[in-house]
Amino acid sequence: MQAKNNFAIAAATSLWQIWQQGAKTHPQAIALYDPHVQPPVRLSYDETFEQINAFGAGLRSLGLQFGDMVALIADNSPRWLIADQGILAIGAANATRSSQAERSELLYIIEHSDSKAIVIENLATLKKLEPELHSLPIKQIILLSDETPPEGAYNFQEILAKGSNKDLGNPPIQRDTLATLIYTSGTTARPKGVMLTHGNFLFEVEAAQSVLKLKVNEKVLNILPTWHSYERTFEYFVFSQGCTEIYTNLRMIKKDLKEHKPHYMVAVPRLWESIYEGVQKQFRDQPASKQRLVNFFFKTSQKYITAKRVVKGLNVENLYPSLGDKLLSSLVVLGLWGIHKLGDKLVYQKVREATGGQLKYVVSGGGSIAEHLEDFYEIVGIEILGGYGLTETAPITHVRCPDRNIRGGDGQPVLNTQTRIVNPDTRADLPVGKQGLVLIRGSQVMQGYYKNPEATAKAIDPQGWFDTGDLGYVSKWDDLVITGRAKDTIVLTNGENIEPQPIEDACIRSAYIDQVVLVGQDQKQLGVLIVPNLSALEAAGLIPAAANLVDILPELNNPKIRNLYREELNREVQNRPGYSVNDRIGIFEFLPEPFTIDNGLLTQTFKIRRNIVFERYQDIIVKMFAN
Secondary structure (H helix, E strand, O other): OOOOOOHHHHHHHOOOOHHHHHHHHOOOEEEEOOOOOOOOOEEEHHHHHHHHHHHHHHHHHHHHHHOOOEEEEEEOOOOHHHHHHHHOOOEEEEEOOOOOHOOOOOOOOHHHHOOOOEOOOHHHHHHOOOOOOOOOOOOEEOOOOOOOOOOOOOOOHHHHHOOOOOOOOOOOOOOOOEEEEEOOOOOOOOOOEEEEEHHHHHHHHHHOOOOOOOOOOOOEEEEEOOOOOOHHHHHHHHHOOOOOEEEEOOOHHHHHHHHHHOEEEEHHHHHHHHHHHHHHHHHHHHHHHHHHHHHHHHHHHHHHHHHHHHHOOOOOOOOOOOOOHHHHHHHHHHHHHHHHHHEEEHHHHHHHHHHHOOOOOOEOOOOOOOOHHHHHHHHHHHOOEEEOOOHHOOOEEEEEEOOOOOOOOEEEEEOOEEEEOOOOOOOOOOOOOEEEEEEEEEEOOOOEEEOHHHHHHEOOOOOOEEEEEEEEOOEEEEEEEEEEHHHHHHHHHOOOOHHHHHHHHOOOOOHHHHHHHEEEOOOOEOOOEEEOOHHHHOOOOOOOOOOOOOHHHHHHHHHHHHHHHHHHHHHHHHHOOOOOOOHHHEEEOOOOOOOOOOOOOOOOOEEEOOOHHHHHHHHHHHHHHHO
């Protein structure tokens, strides 16, 4: 059943209208499904719309009104979505963050956002913020749980009951009405509140609709933090199409992929790496003869897809192939097609079945996806559509469309979005193909940073150009290719500028490396901090079974293992496109723990917090370069 997109997003003034249309055109289609709570939650578009209205009206009955700010401190669940949309439906705005965030950060956000009310995950999260919370001008406290609230507070069901059969007050919501404050991760300073409007999100929904046409009742798996702009914008889009959102988590995702057979999913590179590594582990567990066969198919298919990209003009390393290039690559495609298809039948199909076998597209964003992951998923027939954007751009500015999916690239600009590449120092425009600072202008760009006009003026110039802080170039067809982060650039003592991401992506191609961070600022050579992949070392017989990273760390420094890592680093880095002698990794050290959200080394969207890594392991870094 094709979604009825008679509702023109371009004419909408509020996100509430998406739900109004959904309840009207496909009321019985399932909007929200959470199989991991008891009892499982399954809500139709009609029921979801009813609860959104009841929640918003319930807040209004407590005195909240148009223009008020509400802190929404909670994690992925259908109730989060209902609370989010209920707050927005009365013309209030929300300041969002995970309940797992650090206590001091949450208290800062609640205070800085001038929130008059707080909608919070549960009693445990509320207790986490006491007693300081009571000194803030919070007039109302609402739990998203059904727990008995403290005196004067309310739980989720009580708010629904208060708003039942009451109206929303016909708030004067327009496209420039503030919808949310999304606070940046704050790795180097206090987090900044990014101001996004109803219009920012509606523009993104319209832009996404121009790229993908989804169908009513198609299934979308939700795993990323739903309060962040990436997952949140994608959700608003899929709800505009009548899809079913299925909630999962890191513990259950492999099971949910097979059981619920989703059609679409968005995630960050770290998740695609995790799925890839799971498949590689299964391959390593096979008999040697089968491993050789699998490796043969993958090596052959690698040549096949590379040649196919050249034929279609979709090879980021050769965007302007000559007629000779295309002719030669066509011969390779014809010659290897049969082997690739046999590999699909014997190997790749099983990988697709492990993901449910129904995936049409998956979307990767929130950071650069490594080349070997792009290759792997293309070989096995799972189409990854990359994109580009930042929280400040709500976030999508560029998308790799199905008909121009350049792996390694970051897509073409979405509707009415302009891209400029400028010299970072002079801001003079640079020609096509020349790397420089990426500037963006379009209707998705934020209003600014909340109560921070200085930072806003620094980020957005008087002509409306937003400084992304990223380095990149564009092709003559407007394909954007991000090459690094300006502030992450490592400058060696010889004056060479090194972008860490491409080299880190090359390093994690090694089965023996789980996570890496490149170091070397103001040094003669590059170094790398490595989180080793213990399962690969175990499979190779180099460490005991079920080894613990902390306990095994001293053994990793024996010559045999260090020589293995030296060979792995040399091979992977030197084999990457564009390798230069300055990219060579001279030294490396192993870290005693992986980068996780819990230990503060990953953000809630699974990005490595480089500055925190540098700070925590400063002693190791200093010792590396002192030897």
